[in-house]
Amino acid sequence: MAITIFLFFVAFTLGLSWWLGKRAKTASGYFAAHGQVGWFVNGVAFAGDYLSAASFLGICGLIAFYGYDGFLYSIGFLAGWVVALFVIAEPIKKLGKFTFADALSSKFGGSRLITFAAAVSTLVVSVFYLIPQMVGAGSLIKPLLGLEHHWGVMIVGGVVILIVTTAGMVSTTWVQFIKGSMLVVFCAALVIAILAHGIEVNAKPLADDPARARFTTPKAEKPNAGLVVGLKDGKTTTGAVGPAGFINEFSGATIQQISKDRAPSADPALESWISREVKGADLLLPGGSPTFKGIRSTELTDRLDFVSLMLALFGGTAALPHILIRYYTVKDAASARKSTVVGIISIGFFYMLTLYIGMGAMVSGNLDPVDNNQAAPRLAAYFGAIPFAIITAIAFTTVLGTVSGLILAASGAVAHDLIEVVGGKKLNDHAKVGAAKWAALVVGVVAVALGILFKQFNASFLVGWAFNIAASANLPAIVMLLFWSGTTREGIVASILVGLFSALTWLMLSGPAFQYIYKDMLLFNVTADNAVVPFSQPGLVTIPLAFATLVAVSLITRKAPRVA
């Protein structure tokens, strides 16, 4: 039943996308369809574009595992839109260009160097944005079809590569509108179900059940997490509660968290687990997760890690190439503004819901203790097979849409920017499409491989990396081009390359890279303590570094001829 509903949803969305794409090509051209769409539809489509499955699954998962820390991502992701709307959108529209590279180089009458730097940056950011989508796809397929994570990643990769290379899928505004509105509406319905259900005691306290403090299960089995062992005033259930009442009751609850024991069990056929009890009020404070634990540290550098990530989230949205491009797809400035406002309202409302979905998953008694990306689908499963199928299908089609869009953007950067503009090779339409398809295939395969490798990461954490890179590489170039007349082309190129490579290098030398990539994936004998950089999120250092590079290089090369 669940699989039938899932397949129906996916087939419906893909069919609609294909049909609308075909119609758009024959009727009013590739981009003209956007001009005909009303600002409201377009605004919800913004949300459909931005609320990738990775941020949906990742944020809910982080909240379900660590509480408030996941909500910090919601706050940061939305704040990024403020920068996009108030600072970047209005002036950049005047440039009248349609791609990130074209917009940056237009002031200089076109520049191959800038196009090269911007294309490389677009490729890197797209790949880093693709990884969490793929990781999310694996987490969706696992509970639905019972297939292992890597199969989920390969299925999504295969379907998307097929769509992009054969049909040339045009991910239309209407499809993004449908996905965006379904995601918001069904998540709202899920939150209503959570509030109507309230919180109930579903496990014994550790004091009454000491065997649970440290216990083992057969390797293939996982215990159910998300347990409540006590409520305020000794209640066993809260009954239906309102939005404020739910937070109040959650604060007063005692929650049992289960995690894998770092020390492996003596018997290789068994998995060892540890339980601990936490007060709900403590979970509603920042600093409980590995990503943000520095907030509670006495060391200043640990706390700067949090500042760095919040800065990257703030500046990253406006610097994401596919978000910038999206802003241009509306006809006039007024409807662009209104669309963005509708987008912010939808996205903001959705992020408020994530807090309840995450908290609901934490007390549902149906939480995977290892894979936090599965928290939202498993919460839906708690309410029945149909909600589970619908939420999974929406998330899955969102992955398909986002991945297709990102692969198309990346392959476009290769075919148009790198081969035509930088390489100076004039391609005819047929050859250009061919080059783009080959690029799509390569990017798709790389994304699948990385999606399998990075399966232990939380999807939102990986999106955070993409934001750090985008904010470091692209934001200084865009802001200075718009606000400082002394900006030179050499300054822009240096800023993009320095921002890009310093952020990448920093991430690869950080604690999470040592712990999860070098130790867990590549099996080197290292730990997070071997990290070379003082904190893991680079933005706080690499964003100012890119700004400083731009100013310094622009001042040095100022006499170079430039077109005002």
Place this chain on the structure above:
Amino acid sequence: MADATAEDKPIAYKSPNERLGLILFLLYFVLYGSFIIITVYDYTILGREVFAGINLAIVYGMTLIIAAIVLAVLYAFMAKPDVDEATEAAEI
């Protein structure tokens, strides 16, 4: 922006919409920045109850989301119509 001259203006100069955008951005930046400063200074401040058992962390977080929505709506209503922008574009 400070060294912009009449002949060599940056792309973004003081049109009413851009000025409005920057003012709203600064307002939000102060609100967002204060949240980060409080969290880094002493995160336990965020544990204080504001009303009905809800702590400052939740209230401030929700305020940041609602503020983004409110400022965006304000911007849409206060921004000048497109005619001005067409004139500005012609001046570049």
